[in-house]
Amino acid sequence: AQTVTQSQPEMSVQEAETVTLSCTYDTSESDYYLFWYKQPPSRQMILVIRQEAYKQQNATENRFSVNFQKAAKSFSLKISDSQLGDAAMYFCAYSSSNTGKLIFGQGTTLQVKP
Amino acid sequence: DVKVTQSSRYLVKRTGEKVFLECVQDMDHENMFWYRQDPGLGLRLIYFSYDVKMKEKGDIPEGYSVSREKKERFSLILESASTNQTSMYLCASNFALLYGTEAFFGQGTRLTVV
Numbered sequence: 001a002q003t004v005t006q007s008q009p010e011m012s013v014q015e016a017e018t019v020t021l022s023c024t025y026d027t028s029e030s031d032y033y034l035f036w037y038k039q040p041p042s043r044q045m046i047l048v049i050r051q052e053a054y055k056q057q058n059a060t061e062n063r064f065s066v067n068f069q070k071a072a073k074s075f076s077l078k079i080s081d082s083q084l085g086d087a088a089m090y091f092c093a094y095s096s097s098n099t100g101k102l103i104f105g106q107g108t109t110l111q112v113k114p
Numbered sequence: 115d116v117k118v119t120q121s122s123r124y125l126v127k128r129t130g131e132k133v134f135l136e137c138v139q140d141m142d143h144e145n146m147f148w149y150r151q152d153p154g155l156g157l158r159l160i161y162f163s164y165d166v167k168m169k170e171k172g173d174i175p176e177g178y179s180v181s182r183e184k185k186e187r188f189s190l191i192l193e194s195a196s197t198n199q200t201s202m203y204l205c206a207s208n209f210a211l212l213y214g215t216e217a218f219f220g221q222g223t224r225l226t227v228v
Contacts, residue, residue, distance in 0.1 A: 047217075
């Protein structure tokens with residue numbers, strides 16, 4: 001069975017600085033997808049970034065980028081130039097390419113200090 | 115805009131009651147998911163469905179059942195609600211034929227069992 005682990009329950013960053021959120025996962029599959037989702041206080045889950053396992057190139061979306069290390073089964077999220085609106089809970093997620101099953105980690109609460 | 119709608123944002127039920135949580139999506143998604151979200155535990159998958167009348171157990175199916183009679187609707191049933199089922203419940207959906215596509219979420223239902 002696949003698992004996703006986020007070992008940082010809480011992180012904080014100063015506005016305009018950079019922060020990295022960690023995620024590790026375990027799977028025996030070779031093809032899969034990884035995601036970072038953001039959940040602000042409104043509770044609405046929003047996709048931040050997506051990575052296909054077969055792609056070596058790290059995904060980037062504006063100020064958000066990932067460091068995908070397939071051999072190490074590591075998938076961290078880097079937020080550059082942090083903004084107050086980035087404050088939220090962030091979830092790392094894994095999607096099986098065989099079944100479509102989508103599982104999440106424990107979440108990391110990010111605080112952004114002005 | 116994709117919409118995933120959960121029938122209630124807040125629900126209070128008594129121990130032993132049968133509880134139905136309803137989720138409807140309007141994007142013709144094959145996959146639908148039910149999660150519960152608890153502090154420190156993240157999102158845990160209860161059940162998911164990849165087609166009408168098809169379902170797969172997630173990581174914590176005990177005490178729950180599901181029903182998917184129509185493609186757009188996925189119901190979570192608590193046969194006999196207990197206080198340890200007090201939680202936030204999130205529904206999500208995505209396309210099955212394109213694995214790794216973005217999942218869209220409802221607003222969540224905060225269920226309190228007293």
